[in-house]
Amino acid sequence: MTSTDYQFEGWMGLDPSAADGKMVWQKFTPKQWEETDIDVKISHCGICGSDEHSLRSSWEWLPTKYPCCAGHEIIGTVVRVGTQVEHGLKIGDRVGVGAQTEACIGRMGYCADCASGNEQYCPRFSTTACGTYINGETAYGGYGLYHRCPGHFAVKIPDGLASHLAAPMLCGGITIYSPLKHHGCGPGKKVGIIGIGGIGHFGVLFARALGAEKVVAISRRSNKKKDAMQLGADLYIATEEEPGWAERHARSLDIIVSTASSANMPLAQYIGLLSTDGTFVQIGLPADGNLAAPLGLLLNRRKVTSSMCGSTDEIRDMLTLATEKDVHPWVQVVPMKNANQALLDTVAGKVRFRYVLEN
Structure with a gap:
C-alpha cells in the first residue's frame, strides 16, 4: 500500500507582487487524484524566465489564477502511481516534468496534434505551473516539496544525467x-x-x-x-x-x-x-x-x-542525446529556501545561465 502522508507545500504567489520576490511558503491542495496521475517528491526545479510572467500574470493570453505555485522544470522521485499510468512508471523512478501537464490524451479522444505526436500543440494544452487543468482545477508547479500531475507528462531521466543538469532541459532545453x-x-x-x-x-x-x-x-x-x-x-x-x-x-x-x-x-x-x-x-x-x-x-x-516546448517523445530523445554527447548546461544550484532571491536575480540577468532550486 502506498503511503500518502506527505504534505504539499511550496512557494506560493498570492498576487502579481509575487514576481517581486514576495512568494510565500505555505501548504496547498493539489489537483484531485486520478488513476492517471503520479505524485513526485521534488529534488530540483529549474527557474525559467517565464516564471516571472506567470507569477505576475503579464501575458494577457494566459492569465494566472491565484494562488499559484511556479516552476515547470521539475525533477524528483515518484512516490505514488495511479493504476492507469502508462510508460511503465513505478515508485522510486527518477522523473522529470516540463512545461506541459495535460492535453486531450486519455480524456476525450485524440485531437489531430496528439494523434501525430505533437501534443504540445493540442488546443487543450495545460501548463504545469500557474495554469488550469481541463476540469478547471489549478495546476501547481515545482517550487515546492511535492508535485502531482498526469503520468503521461513525466519522463524517466537517464541514469547518466545529473538531476540539476536535467532540470533546465525540461523547458529551456526542449x-x-x-x-x-x-x-x-x-x-x-x-x-x-x-x-x-x-x-x-x-x-x-x-x-x-x-x-x-x-x-x-x-x-x-x-x-x-x-x-x-x-x-x-x-x-x-x-x-x-x-x-x-x-x-x-x-x-x-x-x-x-x-x-x-x-x-x-x-x-x-x-x-x-x-x-x-x-x-x-x-x-x-x-x-x-x-x-x-x-x-x-x-x-x-x-x-x-x-515553435512551442516539445512533446514527451522529443524530451526523451533530447535527454538521450544529452547523455550520449555529455551536454553540460551552465547551471547554478541554490537552496529551495532562496527561491525569491534566485527569481529576482534571474529577471535581473545575473545568472549564467540557469538557476536550479534544490530541496
Whole structure:
C-alpha cells in the first residue's frame, strides 16, 4: 500500500507582487487524484524566465489564477502511481516534468496534434505551473516539496544525467531542441542562435551536439562572446557593436532560432542572414508588441515559423542525446529556501545561465 502522508507545500504567489520576490511558503491542495496521475517528491526545479510572467500574470493570453505555485522544470522521485499510468512508471523512478501537464490524451479522444505526436500543440494544452487543468482545477508547479500531475507528462531521466543538469532541459532545453531537430539541424547545416541566455545557451550546446557544421551566436553586445565561444560557437555577432554585420553575414545561415523576447528586434536584418530556403524560428515571446515579417521573405523563399516546448517523445530523445554527447548546461544550484532571491536575480540577468532550486 502506498503511503500518502506527505504534505504539499511550496512557494506560493498570492498576487502579481509575487514576481517581486514576495512568494510565500505555505501548504496547498493539489489537483484531485486520478488513476492517471503520479505524485513526485521534488529534488530540483529549474527557474525559467517565464516564471516571472506567470507569477505576475503579464501575458494577457494566459492569465494566472491565484494562488499559484511556479516552476515547470521539475525533477524528483515518484512516490505514488495511479493504476492507469502508462510508460511503465513505478515508485522510486527518477522523473522529470516540463512545461506541459495535460492535453486531450486519455480524456476525450485524440485531437489531430496528439494523434501525430505533437501534443504540445493540442488546443487543450495545460501548463504545469500557474495554469488550469481541463476540469478547471489549478495546476501547481515545482517550487515546492511535492508535485502531482498526469503520468503521461513525466519522463524517466537517464541514469547518466545529473538531476540539476536535467532540470533546465525540461523547458529551456526542449524549447530550442525541438525546432533545431524539426528543421534539420545536423551535418552540413549552418545555424544561428539569437540571444545567449537561459534558452539560447542551450541552442549553442544542442546545435553542436546535433552535428551542425557551423554555429553562430548572435547578441546585441559583446559581453557574452567569451561564454558563447566556450559553449561551442564558431562565430559571435554583436549587432549593436559591429557596423555592417547584416551585410557582412548576409545569406550565410540555413536555420536561425531566436530567443529574443522583444518585438523591437531587427527582424529584417536577421532574416537577411538566411540563405534561400532558410528558416527563421521565433521561440521568444515578446511582451511589447507584435513581430511583422519583412519583404525579404518574399524575395528569397525564406520561411518564418514558430515553435512551442516539445512533446514527451522529443524530451526523451533530447535527454538521450544529452547523455550520449555529455551536454553540460551552465547551471547554478541554490537552496529551495532562496527561491525569491534566485527569481529576482534571474529577471535581473545575473545568472549564467540557469538557476536550479534544490530541496
